[in-house]
Amino acid sequence: MARIIGGIASTHVPAIGNAIAKGLQNDPYWKPFFDGFPPAQDWLAKVKPDVVVVFYNDHGLNFFLDKMPTFAIGAAETYENADEGWGLPVAQPYPGDADLSWHIAKSLVADEFDMTICQEMLVDHAFTIPLSLLWPGANNRPVRTIPISVNTVQHPLPSAARCLKLGQAVGRAIDSYEKDVNVLIVGTGGLSHQLDGKRAGFINKKFDLMCLEALQQHPEQLTGYSNIDLVELAGTQGVEILNWIAMRGALTGRVSKVHSNYHIPISNTASALLVLENQPAKPELRLAG
Ligand code: DHB
Ligand code: FE
Secondary structure: OOOEEEEEEEEEOOHHHHHHHHOOOOOOOHHHHHOHHHHHOOOHHHHHOOOOEEEEEOOOOOEEOOOOEEEEEOOEEEEEEOOOOOOOOOOOOEEEOHHHHHHHHHHHHHHHOOOOEEOEEEOOHHHHHHHHHHHOOOOOOOOOEEEEOOOOOOOOOOOOOHHHHHHHHHHHHHHHHOOEEEEEEEEEEOEEOOOOOOOOOOOOOOHHHHHHHHHOHHHHHHHHOHHHHHHHHOOOOOOHHHHHHHHHHOOOOOEEEEEEEEEEEEEEEEEEEEEEEEOOOOOOHHHHH
């Protein structure tokens, strides 16, 4: 029986990849950011996930503005990265888990989420950077991966309520997987940031801290915000919090905080990390629920 052991949400700013490539972890600009990660790495070493489901947004490497699925899931045995133009080293491929991907995809479609199912999928910085932070070392691939891309790029975007429901449906799918695997859910992007326009550099610490709090025990509180509200309060790219909300939805058990970090700014972004443990519900309660 598969178990969802927890969820982690992390910023995915490309400049982090350049800092890793140049070994700048102890540089005064970067240290408060990188210092946030050892507690997450220690927790992962303890709970030992076998598979990671990553909710992220593709920034044009795999989908472009002419064809933008609202939700897409990878169903491949391996995922490649490629040059996105940020000057980042191209990451080595990531192993997939096509069997679990297909199980989740079938369960989601039966649950009325009409996913785009990708048997080939290039993964960009929004996937590679958080995994490099959680498992440092250039070619460190200790877990199989399942990418789920959420459109946070081109309007109309899915609502926060819909993303929470997508996460819940992914949680139910994993709960019903027969194989004995430990699954970690990751959500990437955010928190508040805006990369261009008149408000470039916009950050909203008060809103971010409220979101970090709400994600722990009251994620449904965030479904009261429309995407226009989120753009206003968190910046045009701050809507990437939709990936965090989907991650939180997949934690179907009792959730407790292991660790968090918040540091302003990394590039144009309020960087944040949230590590949540999920105590799976007992099977009989799950059936009743
Ligand atoms: C930055 C943040 C992002 O989320 C992204 O995808 C690209 C760049 C930034 O702050 O530089
Ligand atoms: Fe981004």
